[in-house]
Amino acid sequence: MSLMRYITPTLDEIFMESLKWVDTTYVDKHKAEDPSTLRAMYYPNLSMYNAGEGKVKSTAPKKSAKERIMVFLRRSGQRAALLLGVSILSLVPVVGRFATPAASFFAFKDAVGTTPAAVIFGAGFIFPKSYVVSFLHSFYASRTLMREMLDPYFSRVPFTPEQRNRWFADRQGVLFGFAFAFTIVLKTPFIGVLLYGVAQAATAYLVTKVTDPPPAPSEKEGFAETQVTWKNKHEFLRLSLDNIDQLNKAPEEEKPKAPEVPGRKFE
Template sequence: MSNFEPNAVIRGFQLTVVGTVRALQNPRLFKYDHFRQAALAISVGIIIQIIIQIPIIAVRFFIWSSSWIVNLEDATWDDSLLDGLSFMNKSVLQVPFLLMTLLKYVTPTLDEIFMDSLNWVDTTYVHKHKTEDPRTLRAMYYPNLVQYSTKDGKGKSKPIHEALLLFLKRYGRKFGMLVGIYFASLVPIVGRFVVPAASFYTFRNTVGTTPAAVIFGTGLVLPKRYIVTFLHSYFASRSLMRELLEPYFSRVRFTSEQKRRWFLDREGVLFGFAFAFTFVLKIPIFGVLMYGVAEASTAYLITKITDPPPSPTQGEGFAETQVEWKNKHDFLGLSLDNLDKLNVAAHEQNPPKPETPGRKFA
């Protein structure tokens, strides 16, 4: 199962819990600006939900009106249609995720949450190990990373409309694919094989042929609704993780190929980390508030799956050194209460070299 082994997924979920607890302990997380954006997102989210409900209400009114002319007591298509619309609204459209992602292109609050939380992670780490020899501790992440510019090599930021267009293209492609699979599954006879086949094709390259075949067989037995929900949650968690990591990648520049390999080597942990947040974000109102917590927790995740960055003047070639997660197997074998132990052990065995400050274990 390569990088998607169960142990990696479980460790990713554990990092979700630990990262959330650490993030909520930061008193600066609840600054006024953060809550103002959350309040705005909630208000807009309620308006969007009302707009989405309009066609559903219209369909219900049409069915109710038709019942005065046509006997629908023995019919099942009306219930299936309403259930399908409700399912699309709650499980496929995923309005909270779309809304919060769009807002990040308008205001830099989520980026500020990430950097502030990264500073808090460093502070907490130093406090936790204050009785130990400072020379055995890992390098800090925030002091150097905050010096990296989020602008390109020409000193310019990507225009908002370009960033929005790229995101909407990615979202539209995945949304279109999920909707296409859902409607193709309604085709008589062959429809019942569409979702299991799509699941097999999606997971074969990720988890291997045998586990993908198990998912395919399960899809033939379980109701279609559960398989579509799982398939959508898989894609949604991948998209969410990429968005949460954007503050890091906007500073540490990776090529497209380097980023692809970076994600591939950490795929199991990243999926486990984002999967729980994917479901939490679907909760009305509460999910919007948790998006900021998810961003804050990602700062903790970064310190476990990457090396501390060097100063920008020494950062040339740093991205390539991060493509491979060097201490992955050792980290996955640590107990939950010893997630910082590898940092100390690594430095004791391999003292850091001044000319390569970015090569220390995270």
């Protein structure tokens, strides 16, 4: 299914239609509230961005579908080679027992922090090697899945490679948890392929929580840099599920003031 993204635009269409549905549902849910306090919509402006505009920062010629498929296969091959190398190194006497735990530590350190990664390192000496390798494989698969799921967004909003890396780094904990759950579910026989579409649709909802509504295409210059830092990260992590729609609402000072009604004058 990951390969299909480079052949057919179906997954891109699922993302955009899901984003439209999220906006519509949000408005319906809050139709009794003051419209000036609601967040801006995502779909109307993002739908006016052309898919592929997010790549404009590159001076290289646009790659064909065949070339993009080869890049995807090369990345997949590199990850497979890395896991194979760790498995082979784990067979070496003495140092082999440290190979898998060490690989797990360095893989997870940037995503979840040093302390949780140290716990995972210690767990590598307790659980069977096959479990740890499977867990490590799921981690790399989840990172790949998350980047693929977000491709419809990044293909439209023009981020530089450096901005994109910082964007992911600032949200890596939430993105890892989101993608890891779907990575496990997608391994389910028979229904895993169907759930891939569900994962793409859910990513559209995630975008509305970890980014700001995009401006009109004519005003998008500099927008990517404002999104590198997740401004409402702490608010998002503190909100309950019932209040999660409170994000991105118009602040009080931006509410339009009600016109003053002149008082009656008595002479």
